[in-house]
Amino acid sequence: MKRNSVLELGVGIFMLAGILGLVFLGLRVSGLGVGMPSDTFTLNANFSNIGGLRPDAKVTMSGVRIGKVTDIELDQKWFDAKVVMELDSQYDGKLSEDTTAAILTSGLLGEQYIGLTVGGAPDTLHDGDVIRDTQQALVLEELIQQFVSNMAN
Amino acid sequence: MNDPIMIEVKDLHFTRGKTQIFRGVDLQIPLGKITAIMGPSGTGKTTLLKLIGGQLTPDRGQVLIDGQDVHKLSRRALFGLRRRMGMLFQSGALFSDLDVFENVAFPLRIHTDLPNAMIRDIVLMKLQAVGLRGARHLMPSELSGGMARRVALARAVALDPELVLYDEPFVGQDPISMGVLVQLIKKVNQALGLTAIMVSHDIKETLSIADYVYIIADGQVMSHGTPSTLDVNDDAHVRQFVHGEPDGPVPFHYPAPDFYDDILAPAGQFS
Amino acid sequence: MIDRIASLGRATLDVLAAIGRAGLFLFHSIVCLPSREGIYLWIRQMHFVGVMSMAIVVVSGLFIGMVLALQGFTILVGFGADEALGQMVALSLVRELAPVVAALLFAGRAGSALTAEIGLMKATEQLTSMEMIGVDPLRRIVAPRLWAGFVSLPILTVIFGVVGIWGGYLVGVKWLGVYDGSYWSNMQDSVSFVGDVLNGIIKSLVFGLVVTWIAVFQGYDLIPTSEGISRATTRTVVYASLAVLGLDFILTALMFGDLG
Numbered sequence: 001m002k003r004n005s006v007l008e009l010g011v012g013i014f015m016l017a018g019i020l021g022l023v024f025l026g027l028r029v030s031g032l033g034v035g036m037p038s039d040t041f042t043l044n045a046n047f048s049n050i051g052g053l054r055p056d057a058k059v060t061m062s063g064v065r066i067g068k069v070t071d072i073e074l075d076q077k078w079f080d081a082k083v084v085m086e087l088d089s090q091y092d093g094k095l096s097e098d099t100t101a102a103i104l105t106s107g108l109l110g111e112q113y114i115g116l117t118v119g120g121a122p123d124t125l126h127d128g129d130v131i132r133d134t135q136q137a138l139v140l141e142e143l144i145q146q147f148v149s150n151m152a153n
Numbered sequence: 154m155n156d157p158i159m160i161e162v163k164d165l166h167f168t169r170g171k172t173q174i175f176r177g178v179d180l181q182i183p184l185g186k187i188t189a190i191m192g193p194s195g196t197g198k199t200t201l202l203k204l205i206g207g208q209l210t211p212d213r214g215q216v217l218i219d220g221q222d223v224h225k226l227s228r229r230a231l232f233g234l235r236r237r238m239g240m241l242f243q244s245g246a247l248f249s250d251l252d253v254f255e256n257v258a259f260p261l262r263i264h265t266d267l268p269n270a271m272i273r274d275i276v277l278m279k280l281q282a283v284g285l286r287g288a289r290h291l292m293p294s295e296l297s298g299g300m301a302r303r304v305a306l307a308r309a310v311a312l313d314p315e316l317v318l319y320d321e322p323f324v325g326q327d328p329i330s331m332g333v334l335v336q337l338i339k340k341v342n343q344a345l346g347l348t349a350i351m352v353s354h355d356i357k358e359t360l361s362i363a364d365y366v367y368i369i370a371d372g373q374v375m376s377h378g379t380p381s382t383l384d385v386n387d388d389a390h391v392r393q394f395v396h397g398e399p400d401g402p403v404p405f406h407y408p409a410p411d412f413y414d415d416i417l418a419p420a421g422q423f424s
Numbered sequence: 425m426i427d428r429i430a431s432l433g434r435a436t437l438d439v440l441a442a443i444g445r446a447g448l449f450l451f452h453s454i455v456c457l458p459s460r461e462g463i464y465l466w467i468r469q470m471h472f473v474g475v476m477s478m479a480i481v482v483v484s485g486l487f488i489g490m491v492l493a494l495q496g497f498t499i500l501v502g503f504g505a506d507e508a509l510g511q512m513v514a515l516s517l518v519r520e521l522a523p524v525v526a527a528l529l530f531a532g533r534a535g536s537a538l539t540a541e542i543g544l545m546k547a548t549e550q551l552t553s554m555e556m557i558g559v560d561p562l563r564r565i566v567a568p569r570l571w572a573g574f575v576s577l578p579i580l581t582v583i584f585g586v587v588g589i590w591g592g593y594l595v596g597v598k599w600l601g602v603y604d605g606s607y608w609s610n611m612q613d614s615v616s617f618v619g620d621v622l623n624g625i626i627k628s629l630v631f632g633l634v635v636t637w638i639a640v641f642q643g644y645d646l647i648p649t650s651e652g653i654s655r656a657t658t659r660t661v662v663y664a665s666l667a668v669l670g671l672d673f674i675l676t677a678l679m680f681g682d683l684g
Binding site (some may be wrong): 017029030 | 468470471473474478507511514515518575576579580582583585586589606608609610611612613614615616617620621623680
Binding site (some may be wrong): 203206208232234235238240242244245246247248249250260263264297423 | 545
């Protein structure tokens with residue numbers, strides 16, 4: 001059978017384009033490897049209402065991405081939401097014990113994410129610790145309700 | 154007919170859909186001779202070749218090649234048998250994605266492990282025999298109908314088969330390429346000592362090269378003999394076919410009500 | 425009434441027989457050992473069904489990405505959420521539009537060509553003569569085409585998605601002025617590689633197999649006349665498109681149905 005090198009080259013470029021495209025979809029579009037350091041440590045936080053927070057949502061500090069939410073479940077003891085976060089291990093032991101976690105929204109209707117703010121306590125958080133001071137998600141209906149009842153007063 | 158028999162067809166029955174194509178065909182194909190199978194179009198001549206080649210299975214009856222029943226062979230044995238057969242198709246059936254050289258080389262590459270240089274020699278020899286050695290780099294789409302059939306002939310004999318089946322080799326050819334093909338088939342057959350079965354309805358050309366002729370009509374063998382005996386045969390079917398008479402046992406008119414009544418049918422009764 | 429029931433039964437049996445034939449056909453074609461020559465034949469078909477469909481896929485992907493960004497922007501800006509443009513463009517492309525539109529284009533461009541090519545081979549007795557020479561046309565003609573379709577469509581889908589996202593970037597960021605960083609970071613936050621990208625590719629693998637299977641089978645099974653070829657070509661495009669849209673719903677329900 002005769003071979004045709006132009007044709008083989010064309011098919012080779014085609015398959016290479018497919019692989020590069022997949023790499024692009026992986027790195028640039030799904031953000032694999034971006035803000036996902038290989039070494040992480042885990043922190044927990046309980047929220048009375050998480051709103052629309054989902055696993056894989058980002059965790060930021062001063063707007064800088066430092067980790068992501070890995071798991072959300074209902075705490076059977078307190079009946080509030082227990083959120084598990086994985087943070088970059090370089091912050092392990094750097095965040096003060098009174099760090100606060102708040103569920104924030106990007107834009108008015110955008111994705112929800114967790115924002116951390118450090119406090120001033122000398123002790124620090126380590127792998128598996130729990131953040132005590134949390135601020136629940138802003139739920140639009142509750143805001144409106146508050147606003148209406150304020151108007152009524 | 155005193156020649157040794159290569160192929161024997163016994164009591165062949167074949168039905169396609171609801172039409173019965175063959176009802177008891179008996180043929181004997183002598184070794185090393187050109188046997189023509191003739192008949193009006195639509196009598197299943199091509200089907201007969203496919204039955205002999207083992208591509209179709211008959212409802213009843215046998216096809217014996219060298220005493221082996223073609224339709225009882227295993228796939229492997231059939232494959233081996235086909236190595237000894239070449240077939241020239243009505244349209245040439247060249248593979249449209251391969252050039253002339255590769256088309257002729259195809260059976261060699263499939264059935265043999267010959268080195269490339271040897272394959273090249275054989276292919277050029279075969280192409281030289283059909284006068285198309287210079288056209289070896291053309292694609293089938295660039296060939297005229299006659300040339301395509303010559304290439305197909307070269308491919309059919311590439312493996313030096315013992316048996317070649319020709320399916321309507323002359324159909325739709327101009328007089329020159331028809332003459333060329335007639336000469337070629339004759340020459341190739343004599344040179345290689347082939348047994349050939351040729352299906353055709355081109356009477357003049359077929360009678361000029363065939364050693365023996367079978368005429369098939371209505372799913373049965375109507376008559377058989379050498380070309381010279383058929384020419385003077387008195388049977389109405391044979392005479393109509395061999396002499397090309399427009400009317401006879403095969404009627405000119407499609408069945409219809411009486412012409413006179415049809416013409417004079419009162420208005421409003423047209424059907 | 426009895427007649428109707430009888431004809432319904434006959435039609436059902438015909439359909440079942442056709443499905444059975446198509447299934448056996450697929451089985452006989454795919455189950456074969458790859459050979460060196462087989463790989464060469466496959467490369468040829470990759471060129472025919474894959475590389476030759478690149479142009480139409482790139483152009484359509486670009487325009488669909490651009491339109492998505494334009495439409496999405498006008499809607500999102502009403503909620504002040506134009507930052508979420510990247511996420512919207514990427515999710516709709518990766519999950520739905522890239523696999524489905526690429527498969528529809530593929531059915532029209534490569535599927536119809538495959539049917540016509542194999543039909544013409546059947547009409548010119550090439551398949552029969554191959555059998556007479558002792559080569560199984562299912563292995564030599566059909567198998568490389570099936571494998572080429574199965575491999576090319578996912579590649580075309582990935583290319584469609586990438587070009588579409590880039591088209592959305594051109595319109596959203598360069599023209600409408602969405603902030604560059606939020607286009608990409610919103611996308612990265614919401615698109616999951618396994619959940620979205622890989623699921624999209626699984627869809628396109630299924631579509632690639634089904635579209636090529638329909639195209640090749642229609643070519644192999646047609647009545648070898650010019651009318652038969654043109655009918656089979658039309659059937660390929662219609663059946664393949666319907667199969668893609670129907671399967672898309674089923675696959676989407678299986679993959680994303682239990683979310684939220």
